[in-house]
Amino acid sequence: MTEPILAEGLVRKFGDLVAVDGIDLCVAQGEVFGFLGPNGAGKSTTVRMLTTLLSPSAGTARVAGYDVVTQAAEVRRVIGVALQDAAIDPIMTGRELLKLQAVLHGIPRRISRERGDELLSRVGLSAAADRRVGTYSGGMRRRLDLALALIHEPRVLFLDEPTTGLDPTSRMALWEEVRRLNGEFGTTVLLTTQYLEEADQLAGRIAIIDGGRIVRQGEPEALKDAVGSPTLRVDVDPDHLTRAAEVLQKFGEIRPARSGRLAIGLEGGAARLAEVVRALDAAGVVLNHMELDAPSLDDVFAEATGRRLEGAEEPPAPVEVGG
Amino acid sequence: MTAAAHPRPSAVAQAVAIAGRSVKGVLRQPPQWVPSLVFPLFFNAVSAAAFDRTRALPGFPEVNSFLTFLLPATILQGVLLGATAAGNDAAVDIENGFFDRLVLSPMSRVSLLGGRLVGSMALGVVQVVFFLAVLSVFGARLENPVAGILVLVVVGALLAGAVGAFSVSIALRTGSVEAVNGFFPIFFAALFMSSAFFPPSLSGGWFETVASVNPITWIVDGLREVIIEGWVPGAAAKAVAVSLALGILAIFMATRSLAARIRT
Amino acid sequence: MTAAVEGLGTTHEPSVLASSGAVAWRGVLRTLRFPAIIVQSIFFPAFFLLVYTGLYRAVTELPNFPTDRAANWYLPFMMMQGAAFSGVGAGFATAVDIDNGFFDRLLLVPGRRISILLGTLGFALVRAVTVAFLVMILGLGLGARFTDAPLGLPLLFLGVAAMSLIASCYSLGLIYRVKDQRVAPMFQVGIFVALFVSTAQVPLDLATGWLHDAARFNPVTNILRLGRQAFLTGGVTWTDTWGGLVAVVATTVVAGLWAYTGLRKYVD
Numbered sequence: 001m002t003e004p005i006l007a008e009g010l011v012r013k014f015g016d017l018v019a020v021d022g023i024d025l026c027v028a029q030g031e032v033f034g035f036l037g038p039n040g041a042g043k044s045t046t047v048r049m050l051t052t053l054l055s056p057s058a059g060t061a062r063v064a065g066y067d068v069v070t071q072a073a074e075v076r077r078v079i080g081v082a083l084q085d086a087a088i089d090p091i092m093t094g095r096e097l098l099k100l101q102a103v104l105h106g107i108p109r110r111i112s113r114e115r116g117d118e119l120l121s122r123v124g125l126s127a128a129a130d131r132r133v134g135t136y137s138g139g140m141r142r143r144l145d146l147a148l149a150l151i152h153e154p155r156v157l158f159l160d161e162p163t164t165g166l167d168p169t170s171r172m173a174l175w176e177e178v179r180r181l182n183g184e185f186g187t188t189v190l191l192t193t194q195y196l197e198e199a200d201q202l203a204g205r206i207a208i209i210d211g212g213r214i215v216r217q218g219e220p221e222a223l224k225d226a227v228g229s230p231t232l233r234v235d236v237d238p239d240h241l242t243r244a245a246e247v248l249q250k251f252g253e254i255r256p257a258r259s260g261r262l263a264i265g266l267e268g269g270a271a272r273l274a275e276v277v278r279a280l281d282a283a284g285v286v287l288n289h290m291e292l293d294a295p296s297l298d299d300v301f302a303e304a305t306g307r308r309l310e311g312a313e314e315p316p317a318p319v320e321v322g323g
Numbered sequence: 324m325t326a327a328a329h330p331r332p333s334a335v336a337q338a339v340a341i342a343g344r345s346v347k348g349v350l351r352q353p354p355q356w357v358p359s360l361v362f363p364l365f366f367n368a369v370s371a372a373a374f375d376r377t378r379a380l381p382g383f384p385e386v387n388s389f390l391t392f393l394l395p396a397t398i399l400q401g402v403l404l405g406a407t408a409a410g411n412d413a414a415v416d417i418e419n420g421f422f423d424r425l426v427l428s429p430m431s432r433v434s435l436l437g438g439r440l441v442g443s444m445a446l447g448v449v450q451v452v453f454f455l456a457v458l459s460v461f462g463a464r465l466e467n468p469v470a471g472i473l474v475l476v477v478v479g480a481l482l483a484g485a486v487g488a489f490s491v492s493i494a495l496r497t498g499s500v501e502a503v504n505g506f507f508p509i510f511f512a513a514l515f516m517s518s519a520f521f522p523p524s525l526s527g528g529w530f531e532t533v534a535s536v537n538p539i540t541w542i543v544d545g546l547r548e549v550i551i552e553g554w555v556p557g558a559a560a561k562a563v564a565v566s567l568a569l570g571i572l573a574i575f576m577a578t579r580s581l582a583a584r585i586r587t
Numbered sequence: 588m589t590a591a592v593e594g595l596g597t598t599h600e601p602s603v604l605a606s607s608g609a610v611a612w613r614g615v616l617r618t619l620r621f622p623a624i625i626v627q628s629i630f631f632p633a634f635f636l637l638v639y640t641g642l643y644r645a646v647t648e649l650p651n652f653p654t655d656r657a658a659n660w661y662l663p664f665m666m667m668q669g670a671a672f673s674g675v676g677a678g679f680a681t682a683v684d685i686d687n688g689f690f691d692r693l694l695l696v697p698g699r700r701i702s703i704l705l706g707t708l709g710f711a712l713v714r715a716v717t718v719a720f721l722v723m724i725l726g727l728g729l730g731a732r733f734t735d736a737p738l739g740l741p742l743l744f745l746g747v748a749a750m751s752l753i754a755s756c757y758s759l760g761l762i763y764r765v766k767d768q769r770v771a772p773m774f775q776v777g778i779f780v781a782l783f784v785s786t787a788q789v790p791l792d793l794a795t796g797w798l799h800d801a802a803r804f805n806p807v808t809n810i811l812r813l814g815r816q817a818f819l820t821g822g823v824t825w826t827d828t829w830g831g832l833v834a835v836v837a838t839t840v841v842a843g844l845w846a847y848t849g850l851r852k853y854v855d
Contacts (some may be wrong), residue, residue: 003708018701048638050694052694052854053694053854054693054696054854055854055855073697074697076695076696076697076698077697077698079695081692083688083691083692083697084688085687085688088687088688088689088692089613089617089684089687089689090687091620091621092613092616092617092620096616100609100612100613103601103605103606103608103609103612104601104606104609104610104693104696104697105601105696105697106601106602106605106698108605148692152697162679162750167603354758358772365780365783366783366800368797369642369783369784369788369798370788371793371797372794372795372796372797372799373787373788373789373791373793373798373799374631374643374646374788375795375796376649376789376795377649377791379649380645380648381651383757442779485645508630508631508634512634512638515634515638515642516638520642521643521645525643525644525645526641526643527644527645528641528644529641530641530642532645547826
């Protein structure tokens with residue numbers, strides 16, 4: 001069987017700007033694939049090409065076996081897309097938009113009504129279905145957008161930054177829904193995100209994209225393992241930064257860190273922590289703070305690009321709600 | 324240097340700063356002023372070519388061309404389009420919060436309003452000069468150029484101030500760009516229901532009645548007499564006085580709107 | 588059915604007619620929700636009809652003027668003006684859709700994208716005919732009288748439909764290419780110039796100078812001539828009809844291609 005998403009050497013230029021610079025991608029049936037990268041890395045541009053909203057400047061891509069350029073109409077029939085800014089007409093009600101979407105997909109009225117009601121209740125919008133979308137909160141819009149993307153039961157679902165700007169509760173709810181879709185119906189999902197945790201939580205496999213290129217690709221665990229040693233982060237008195245760096249170098253390679261901080265990949269792990277502290281003390285470095293973390297996707301990103309992922313602290317830890 | 328050392332700035336300096344800002348604001352946004360220069364000229368050109376033969380109708384004033392006849396209409400149209408920008412700017416300022424900063428600055432309320440109006444008036448003068456320059460090339464004629472230019476410039480400036488104040492007043496009342504633009508058709512309607520485009524005596528009927536009580540007709544008739552006949556003090560006085568009265572009324576409205584906005 | 592669609596659900600290829608209908612239906616729905624849109628598109632033609640019939644009443648006294656009622660002369664023009672600005676409204680609505688991203692959702696419809704264009708045009712047409720009809724009622728109230736309704740009325744509404752399609756296609760072709768709301772004033776400017784550099788205000792024989800030369804070659808002049816026959820002395824004649832029919836077909840085709848190729852280029 002053909003892979004749901006297959007791209008080879010995909011390139012997109014806007015004038016002189018190369019937004020996507022030769023991307024190869026292969027997503028398997030039933031997979032949740034995460035596209036992780038900072039703003040402007042080329043995630044959305046790639047999604048727009050895969051969903052036939054933008055023509056590639058070079059390269060080829062097939063979605064569900066159809067070529068995105070020569071068989072664009074067929075591609076659109078089997079994909080569902082939730083776009084970055086929840087592309088929704090604020091003047092219409094949620095139910096009207098679902099109905100419009102169903103007609104545009106050629107779904108018979110009898111089926112579409114049933115399925116629309118079911119989708120609305122699944123995304124928790126039954127009560128708000130007859131209100132204008134303009135009155136919806138950000139989370140409600142995203143959930144409606146998801147319902148719109150699902151009305152025709154697509155084989156491949158594209159979610160472009162589905163939780164950007166959402167509060168933790170809404171974010172959790174959306175994650176839950178994506179897991180359910182993938183688990184119950186085997187829908188293949190490609191989602192883009194700038195949140196490490198989202199990629200970690202949802203995706204079976206991820207690609208890290210930066211400057212229009214995929215810099216790492218694989219299962220999150222494997223990628224993290226490849227980084228090897230855990231990251232030791234150290235805050236020292238600003239005057240002691242250079243001296244501390246000299247000391248730390250002996251314990252492992254320097255890793256990118258936020259300014260005013262130092263980070264190394266601590267070879268030998270936690271067992272050598274005491275040794276590090278003694279060495280810093282001996283060099284007269286005043287320690288303010290110290291933490292040791294198992295390798296994260298941020299470390300993978302840092303190792304691949306030499307930078308920390310912007311907003312890596314986000315999303316705020318989801319709050320467990322009762323029920 | 325200490326903060327206390329700053330003297331309270333004079334109202335004039337503030338007004339000049341505000342006026343400069345509104346002129347700059349307009350100059351930096353060509354879509355705001357290009358239409359107010361181009362549209363009236365286009366409409367003038369089309370109507371002058373279409374209706375030139377109507378000068379043969381009995382009762383039409385003696386004039387060298389329909390272009391000259393339309394001169395007051397062109398100027399009024401331009402001023403109308405241009406000066407509404409003042410209200411537009413004010414509404415944008417209110418919508419994006421800049422207005423609050425102006426109010427919070429140690430600025431006299433007079434300069435807050437006055438600066439904008441001076442800006443509108445300055446643009447009005449530029450428009451009048453521009454229209455006269457272009458249209459004289461195409462055959463518009465002033466019987467007495469000195470008197471004609473003087474009266475047209477003064478009336479243009481006064482009306483620009485009046486329309487500016489009206490539109491600022493609406494902006495202050497509503498705080499909405501849409502509302503300001505929504506009022507534009509009303510000004511426009513008033514211009515069309517006057518003697519600006521055709522002699523109402525020839526139109527007759529209800530139109531003549533409406534036009535005769537429209538203050539814009541009084542202004543247009545005064546201007547037209549100065550353009551066609553030359554220096555007619557009574558006509559000039561009529562155009563200037565009506566424009567001035569409209570200006571005073573508009574400024575009174577704007578002042579009250581400003582007071583209402585600051586109270587809330 | 589191809590092997591690639593062994594998927595989960597009921598995905599059908601909707602007919603172009605059904606999708607176009609859905610897009611048009613959305614326009615109707617939006618208008619019902621925002622009656623201000625329809626009020627606005629009637630306000631200007633109605634206002635100008637009122638003004639022109641009052642203001643230029645005496646124009647009909649000029650020698651060889653083809654009617655003795657100003658309303659007869661200006662009503663067809665105002666109907667077409669209303670139709671044209673309904674078309675401009677279609678461009679505005681699409682500009683807003685592009686701005687808030689909804690247009691992307693439309694682009695994601697399965698099957699051929701031409702239904703987006705056809706649906707938008709269909710709605711613009713409905714709106715234009717509605718506006719023109721209401722303006723006509725007003726015009727009859729202001730003294731317009733048919734001279735040849737049976738033949739003239741269909742031709743008049745053909746002209747109305749053509750003006751709506753031409754203005755819609757012009758605006759849509761522009762916004763599909765520029766994809767930026769700031770180009771929207773150009774819709775109005777283009778249509779305004781096309782409308783007024785014609786026999787909008789006076790018959791060709793009375794226009795002087797450059798206007799006379801320019802109006803002669805403006806297809807709007809021919810379309811106006813076609814539509815005005817319902818109200819002018821002499822009624823419908825083949826002489827005044829064929830040029831209008833040619834203009835209707837040719838201009839609509841050109842404008843339609845402009846819009847269609849723009850939509851095709853949208854994803855480039």
